[in-house]
Amino acid sequence: MFKRNLSSSYSTQIDFKKRFPNKKFFKSNQEDDGVVDRLCKNKRFGEAIDVLCEERHLGEAVQLLGRVKKPPASTYCSLIQVCSQTRALEEGKKVHEHIKTSGFVPGVVIWNRLLGMYAKCGSLVDARNVFDEMPQRDVCSWNIMVNGYAEVGLVEEARKLFDEMPERDSYSWTAMVTGYAKKNQPEDALVLYSLMQKLPNSKANVFTVSSAVAAAASIPCIRSGKEIHGHIVRAGLDSDEVLWSSLMDMYGKCGCVEEARNIFDKIVDKDVVSWTSMIDRYFKSRRWREGFSLFSELVGSCTRPNEYTFAGVLNACADLTSEELGKQVHGYMTRIGFDPSSFASSSLVDMYTKCGNIESAKHVVDGCPKPNLVSWTSLIGGYAQNGEPEKSLKYFDLLLKSGTKPDHITFVNVLSACTHAGLVEKGLEYFHSITEKHGLSHTDDHYTCLVDLLARSGRFEQLTSIISEMPMKPSKFLWASVLGGCSTHGNVDLAEEAAQELFKIEPENPATYVTMANIYAAAGKWEEEVRMRKRMRDIGVTKSPGSSWTEIKRERHVFMAADTSHPMHNQIVECLGELTKKMKEEGYVPATNLVLHDVEDEQKEENLVYHSEKLAVAFAILSTQEGTAIKVFKNLRSCVDCHSAIKFISKITKRKITVRDSTRFHCFENGQCSCRDYW
Structure with missing residues (x-):
C-alpha cells in the first residue's frame, strides 16, 4: 500500500517543507523524531499523524540508500496517548500499523497503551487481538481487558478473564464489582466483594466499596449494606464524603431513613446531590413534613438547589395536591432564575395540573422557549382531567405543529381526553393514527383507554371484539374499565365476566367486590349483593375507606x-x-x-x-x-x-x-x- 519510488519519496519531502516552512524536519533523525512529540504537545494531533506516516515513506526511501530510521518509543507513546484521549480510533490504527511495519519492537508499556486505546475507543475486538498477540503481559494488561469488557456490560467475558488472571490487584476487583453493579447483577457484585474481603492480599479502595454500596442499595439489602459500612470504617475510608453520600443513599433505599439522616448529618461539606438525595428519601417514605423542612434548610444554606431538587419537591407537592406549597417553590425558583427549559418546568406543569390550576400550568408552558414533550403531555392531560377535552386536543395539535414527536404517554392523555368527553369516533381515529400516522406501536395502556371510552359509551359489543383481537393479554386496568362501564350502564352479565377476570389477577383488590356489590344493589339483586359481601369477608378483603x-x-x-x-x-x-x-x-x-x-x-x-x-x-x-x-x-x-x-x-x-x-x-x-x- 505504501510502495513508492525514490522520486515520489523526495517529492513528499518537498511537500512537507511547504506545509511546515518554519520547521526543519529533515536535518537529522533526532530532529525528525522530535517533530511528532512537539506537535502532540501543541495538540496538533492530525499533523502529528501525517508526519509519522510520511516519515514512514521517507524511511523506506532512505532505507534503500542504506539508512534506517525508526521513531523512538516516546513518539509512539505520545501518539497513542492522544488517540486514546480523543477516542480517535482510525488514527490509532494508523499508529498501530506503523509500529508493525517500521520494525519497532514495543515493550509491555506500549502494548498496554495500545490495548487501552482500543478499549477506550470501544473496539474490544481490536483490543482482544492485541491482548492475544502480546508476547508478555503484566497485571495492567489483564486489568485493561477485564475493565473494557465490564464497562460495556460483557461481564461474562470479563469474569472469564478475571478468573484466569495470574495475579490481581484492587483495580481488578473494582472493575468486576463495578461491572456487575452496572449490569444490574447486584447479587454477583456482593458475592465477589465478600470473596475479596476474605483474601489476605486484597484491599478494597474507595471505588470498590462505592460499587458494593450501590449494589446493596439496588437489591436493596440492609444486611450487606451494614457489613460494607463496617468494612469502610475498618479500612479507614470513612473520611471520603463521596462514600458517605453512597451510604446515605443505600440506607434510604433500604428504608432506614433515620440511619440515612445520621449519615447526612455527618457530611461536613454537603453538596446539592446529598441534599437532594436526603430530601427525596423523606418524600419516598411519605414523611412529607420532614422532607419539606429539610428543603427549607437547603434554601437557607449556601448550597443552591438544582433542577433535580426542584423536580422532587414539586412532585411531592403534586402528590399531596398542595398548591400553596407548590406556589412557594415556584416563587423561589423564579427569584433565583431557574432555566425555563429544564425538566423542573415539566414538574411545575404537572404540579399545577394535579392541583387543578390549569391556567398556571398553561402559563408555565407559555413561558418555555421550547416546551419539551413532558410539559406538552402534562398540559394535554391536565386539560383532559379538568373537563376541557377540546383544549386538550387543541394542545395536542400545537404539539405536532411544534415539531415535537409524541410518545405513547402523550396518546394515553389524548385518548383520555376523548374518554372524558365521550368522543368515541375521535378516539378511534386517534387510536388508529398511533400506528398508521406516527409509527408507534399500540401499548396495553392505549387499549385500556380505548376500551374505557367504549365502555363508558355503552358500546359493549365493539369493546368485546377489540379485547378478543388484542395482541397482548388484557390487564387488570382494562378489565376494571369494563367493570366501570358496566356499572354505569347496568350490564350485569358482562360485569360478572370482567369481575371473574379481575378475581384471577388480583383477588385481594376490594374495588372489584365493592363495584360488583354496587351493580347488584342497583339491579335490586340483594341476594347476590349479600353473597358478594360475604365472599369479601371470607377472604379477609376490606374496602379502602373513602x-x-x-x-x-x-x-x-x-x-x-x-x-x-x-x-x-x-x-x-x-x-x-x-x-x-x-x-x-x-x-x-x-x-x-x-x-x-x-x-x-x-x-x-x-x-x-x-x-x-x-x-x-x-x-x-x-x-x-x-x-x-x-x-x-x-x-x-x-x-x-x-x-x-x-x-x-x-x-x-x-x-x-x-x-x-x-x-x-x-x-x-x-x-x-x-x-x-x-x-
Whole structure:
C-alpha cells in the first residue's frame, strides 16, 4: 500500500517543507523524531499523524540508500496517548500499523497503551487481538481487558478473564464489582466483594466499596449494606464524603431513613446531590413534613438547589395536591432564575395540573422557549382531567405543529381526553393514527383507554371484539374499565365476566367486590349483593375507606364517611341539613338505589348525606367568605349521588366547587359540572 519510488519519496519531502516552512524536519533523525512529540504537545494531533506516516515513506526511501530510521518509543507513546484521549480510533490504527511495519519492537508499556486505546475507543475486538498477540503481559494488561469488557456490560467475558488472571490487584476487583453493579447483577457484585474481603492480599479502595454500596442499595439489602459500612470504617475510608453520600443513599433505599439522616448529618461539606438525595428519601417514605423542612434548610444554606431538587419537591407537592406549597417553590425558583427549559418546568406543569390550576400550568408552558414533550403531555392531560377535552386536543395539535414527536404517554392523555368527553369516533381515529400516522406501536395502556371510552359509551359489543383481537393479554386496568362501564350502564352479565377476570389477577383488590356489590344493589339483586359481601369477608378483603380533604388557610382538613371527629362536626351536619332541604326544593332526588344495604329509604338518604366529600364541601362553605371558590380532593371515585348533590350546592351557594376524585377533576358551577355528567 505504501510502495513508492525514490522520486515520489523526495517529492513528499518537498511537500512537507511547504506545509511546515518554519520547521526543519529533515536535518537529522533526532530532529525528525522530535517533530511528532512537539506537535502532540501543541495538540496538533492530525499533523502529528501525517508526519509519522510520511516519515514512514521517507524511511523506506532512505532505507534503500542504506539508512534506517525508526521513531523512538516516546513518539509512539505520545501518539497513542492522544488517540486514546480523543477516542480517535482510525488514527490509532494508523499508529498501530506503523509500529508493525517500521520494525519497532514495543515493550509491555506500549502494548498496554495500545490495548487501552482500543478499549477506550470501544473496539474490544481490536483490543482482544492485541491482548492475544502480546508476547508478555503484566497485571495492567489483564486489568485493561477485564475493565473494557465490564464497562460495556460483557461481564461474562470479563469474569472469564478475571478468573484466569495470574495475579490481581484492587483495580481488578473494582472493575468486576463495578461491572456487575452496572449490569444490574447486584447479587454477583456482593458475592465477589465478600470473596475479596476474605483474601489476605486484597484491599478494597474507595471505588470498590462505592460499587458494593450501590449494589446493596439496588437489591436493596440492609444486611450487606451494614457489613460494607463496617468494612469502610475498618479500612479507614470513612473520611471520603463521596462514600458517605453512597451510604446515605443505600440506607434510604433500604428504608432506614433515620440511619440515612445520621449519615447526612455527618457530611461536613454537603453538596446539592446529598441534599437532594436526603430530601427525596423523606418524600419516598411519605414523611412529607420532614422532607419539606429539610428543603427549607437547603434554601437557607449556601448550597443552591438544582433542577433535580426542584423536580422532587414539586412532585411531592403534586402528590399531596398542595398548591400553596407548590406556589412557594415556584416563587423561589423564579427569584433565583431557574432555566425555563429544564425538566423542573415539566414538574411545575404537572404540579399545577394535579392541583387543578390549569391556567398556571398553561402559563408555565407559555413561558418555555421550547416546551419539551413532558410539559406538552402534562398540559394535554391536565386539560383532559379538568373537563376541557377540546383544549386538550387543541394542545395536542400545537404539539405536532411544534415539531415535537409524541410518545405513547402523550396518546394515553389524548385518548383520555376523548374518554372524558365521550368522543368515541375521535378516539378511534386517534387510536388508529398511533400506528398508521406516527409509527408507534399500540401499548396495553392505549387499549385500556380505548376500551374505557367504549365502555363508558355503552358500546359493549365493539369493546368485546377489540379485547378478543388484542395482541397482548388484557390487564387488570382494562378489565376494571369494563367493570366501570358496566356499572354505569347496568350490564350485569358482562360485569360478572370482567369481575371473574379481575378475581384471577388480583383477588385481594376490594374495588372489584365493592363495584360488583354496587351493580347488584342497583339491579335490586340483594341476594347476590349479600353473597358478594360475604365472599369479601371470607377472604379477609376490606374496602379502602373513602376520605376527602380541603385546605383552609394552609391547614389541611381531612374527612371520612360519617366522620364525627372534626371540631366543627355539629355545624357541618346542620349546614348539610339546610342544604339538603334547599336542594330538594330545586329538584334534587337522592340516589338511594346505590346504597349497598337493603334498608328503608330514609336510612339510605341519611347514609348518603355523610359521604366524605359532602362533609368537606360543607366545612369549606362554613370556613370561607361567600363567593369564594372551593377545592376538595378525594382518594376514591365520587359516587353518582355526591356528584348530583354538589351540582345543586354550587347553584344554591353561588360557588365554584372543584372536586378531584381518583379519576379526574369535576368543576361545579351554577348547577353544572365540567364533565357534563360523563365520567
